[in-house]
Amino acid sequence: MNLILLGPPGAGKGTQAKRLQDTHGITHLSTGDMLRAEAASGSKLGKKAKAIMDAGGLVSDEIIIGMISNRIDAADCKAGFILDGFPRTTPQAESLDEMLDAKGLIINYVIEIVADNDAMVTRITGRYTCADCGSGYHDQFQKSAKDGVCDSCGGTRFNRRDDDKEQTVRSRLAAYQEQTVSIITYYRNKGVLKSVEGMKAIDEITAQLNNIVGQRKAGIEGG
Ligand code: ADP
Numbered sequence: 001m002n003l004i005l006l007g008p009p010g011a012g013k014g015t016q017a018k019r020l021q022d023t024h025g026i027t028h029l030s031t032g033d034m035l036r037a038e039a040a041s042g043s044k045l046g047k048k049a050k051a052i053m054d055a056g057g058l059v060s061d062e063i064i065i066g067m068i069s070n071r072i073d074a075a076d077c078k079a080g081f082i083l084d085g086f087p088r089t090t091p092q093a094e095s096l097d098e099m100l101d102a103k104g105l106i107i108n109y110v111i112e113i114v115a116d117n118d119a120m121v122t123r124i125t126g127r128y129t130c131a132d133c134g135s136g137y138h139d140q141f142q143k144s145a146k147d148g149v150c151d152s153c154g155g156t157r158f159n160r161r162d163d164d165k166e167q168t169v170r171s172r173l174a175a176y177q178e179q180t181v182s183i184i185t186y187y188r189n190k191g192v193l194k195s196v197e198g199m200k201a202i203d204e205i206t207a208q209l210n211n212i213v214g215q216r217k218a219g220i221e222g223g
């Protein structure tokens with residue numbers, strides 16, 4: 001089963017994709033995470049990407065499409081994958097269709113997490129992750145049970161993204177409005193679009209997603 005999650009920065013794509021990955025045994029592919037790993041490696045490509053990301057702009061289609069195409073071919077994507085952060089523009093959506101066609105794959109569902117853009121600034125500026133296992137948290141909305149200790153792994157070191165600052169968030173929200181909203185129509189016209197209510201509680205959204213994709217446990221479903 002192959003999915004695309006759409007929604008503005010802060011809608012909960014990463015949070016929900018991790019849960020879908022655990023429940024359904026399909027692999028979470030975040031272009032943002034891939035680019036941050038590339039930037040952390042200090043490669044030439046990573047440096048170039050980091051400058052664009054810190055300004056809230058979009059990295060070139062060529063880089064993104066090549067990255068995704070390679071990643072989809074890996075063994076851990078055979079049972080399925082969840083695209084988070086890609087496609088972001090109509091040309092990227094068209095390139096994805098061509099790429100999947102050539103690989104003999106399809107997207108089963110494109111799910112929009114519908115969220116109120118104004119609320120996303122608070123979501124993003126309060127976001128942090130465990131440095132050891134990547135679990136996501138929020139200063140107000142998703143605190144760990146014990147202050148400063150990760151619920152999942154007991155880690156005590158946390159990261160905040162360099163681009164999760166108010167001004168950058170506003171540029172990213174504007175970029176979403178200008179360049180990404182149109183692909184919602186693209187997928188609606190193809191008849192594969194579903195939506196969930198992103199302003200609900202995290203668990204409620206997970207339940208809505210499981211209703212769409214089915215309650216199947218990892219390994220039972222083939223593709
Ligand atoms: P995205 O990947 O779409 O940018 P994230 O999954 O990283 O969004 O979520 C952004 C922040 O908001 C995180 O700190 C997360 O803990 C929090 N969050 C996610 N979903 C919800 C929700 N439904 N209600 C409140 N906070 C949420």
Ligand code: ADP
Nearest residue numbers: 009010031032052053057058059064085086088
């Ligand atoms: P968020 O979780 O807040 O939605 P992401 O982690 O998806 O943000 O993306 C962070 C940054 O990485 C973007 O602001 C952009 O610079 C770059 N990026 C990620 N995915 C893409 C893409 N598909 N095309 C171009 N740039 C991308």
Ligand code: ZN
Nearest residue numbers: 130133150153
């Ligand atoms: Zn952890």
